[in-house]
Amino acid sequence: LRQGLDKTRRNIVNQLKAIVGQGPLNQAGVAEIEALLLQADVGVEATDYIITALQNKLREEALPPEQAIAYLKQILRDMLDRPQEKSQKQFFAPEKDAFNIWLITGVNGAGKTTTIGKIAHLAQKSGYKCLIAAADTFRAAAVQQVKVWGDRSGVEVIANPGKNTDPAAVVFDAIDAAIARQSELLLVDTAGRLQNKKNLMEELSKIRRIINKKAPNAKIESLLVLDATLGQNGLRQAEVFSQAAELTGVVLTKLDSTAKGGVALAVVQQLGLPIRFIGAGEGIEDLRPFSSYEFVEALLS
Numbered sequence: 001l002r003q004g005l006d007k008t009r010r011n012i013v014n015q016l017k018a019i020v021g022q023g024p025l026n027q028a029g030v031a032e033i034e035a036l037l038l039q040a041d042v043g044v045e046a047t048d049y050i051i052t053a054l055q056n057k058l059r060e061e062a063l064p065p066e067q068a069i070a071y072l073k074q075i076l077r078d079m080l081d082r083p084q085e086k087s088q089k090q091f092f093a094p095e096k097d098a099f100n101i102w103l104i105t106g107v108n109g110a111g112k113t114t115t116i117g118k119i120a121h122l123a124q125k126s127g128y129k130c131l132i133a134a135a136d137t138f139r140a141a142a143v144q145q146v147k148v149w150g151d152r153s154g155v156e157v158i159a160n161p162g163k164n165t166d167p168a169a170v171v172f173d174a175i176d177a178a179i180a181r182q183s184e185l186l187l188v189d190t191a192g193r194l195q196n197k198k199n200l201m202e203e204l205s206k207i208r209r210i211i212n213k214k215a216p217n218a219k220i221e222s223l224l225v226l227d228a229t230l231g232q233n234g235l236r237q238a239e240v241f242s243q244a245a246e247l248t249g250v251v252l253t254k255l256d257s258t259a260k261g262g263v264a265l266a267v268v269q270q271l272g273l274p275i276r277f278i279g280a281g282e283g284i285e286d287l288r289p290f291s292s293y294e295f296v297e298a299l300l301s
């Protein structure tokens with residue numbers, strides 16, 4: 001993870017150390033930290049929150065360098081953990097002894113297919129019986145691509161060979177297959193056409209209706225795959241999806257190819273959604289369940 005966040009860290013850490021290294025943190029230093037956070041795509045809202053917290057603390061006591069960094073880390077960890085207060089603090093995983101259905105959403109190119117492959121691999125490795133539904137039937141290549149990842153991870157892919165098939169019909173078949181095979185996790189690849197929000201909403205709600213009917217007790221998660229290299233621009237996409245898809249969490253991809261890793265904080269602050277996984281590479285192993293501790297250490301140490 002440290003390596004994955006290298007680009008973001010390199011921009012931040014040295015400057016941060018230079019700012020706080022000069023002695024107790026003062027208001028001029030706080031202003032420099034503010035600029036640094038904005039530069040790392042933390043976003044205005046999240047940056048304001050962090051800076052206010054730092055200033056409040058400074059009013060109470062002087063912060064020597066080590067304490068300043070430790071306090072900053074604590075603010076960031078608390079922010080990142082806030083959306084999951086209700087859920088458990090440990091790594092996110094499918095619920096045991098349940099039928100988990102995870103809808104994977106996101107615009108084309110965000111890394112949806114790759115992420116499905118990686119999650120399938122991780123779940124399989126962790127002992128879950130897993131199945132993939134290729135319900136992105138809009139893109140001809142998508143089904144093929146998801147099958148390649150299915151082969152790589154050794155997870156069966158349920159697809160409908162016909163052209164222009166209904167995504168909900170694929171999900172219907174996949175739930176039957178999952179129940180027959182006693183699968184614990186069904187990953188559903190969905191179409192990423194952001195251009196047409198109405199279609200997107202209709203498609204996703206149809207899929208949900210099928211799930212509610214056929215697997216009423218399933219534990220449903222709706223994860224948005226978000227390309228970190230887009231920084232703040234990705235957030236706008238995320239807002240559209242969060243209106244359409246009843247999202248429960250975010251997978252942040254391509255952290256290895258960007259200095260905009262700070263966008264994780266913007267996601268949490270602006271969307272109120274927890275980060276569940278992070279992708280930092282194109283390989284099957286390059287996915288980590290999210291930990292605020294690991295993330296902040298990788299960013300600021």
Ligand code: GDP
Pocket residue numbers: 106107108109110111112113114115192253254255256257279280281282286
């Ligand atoms: P989809 O259209 O959303 O299904 O996107 P794909 O899964 O096909 O991924 C689009 C491109 O992004 C591919 O070239 C992937 O290899 C690449 N990609 C996906 N995740 C990551 C990641 O975490 N890091 C890097 N560097 N590339 C990624």
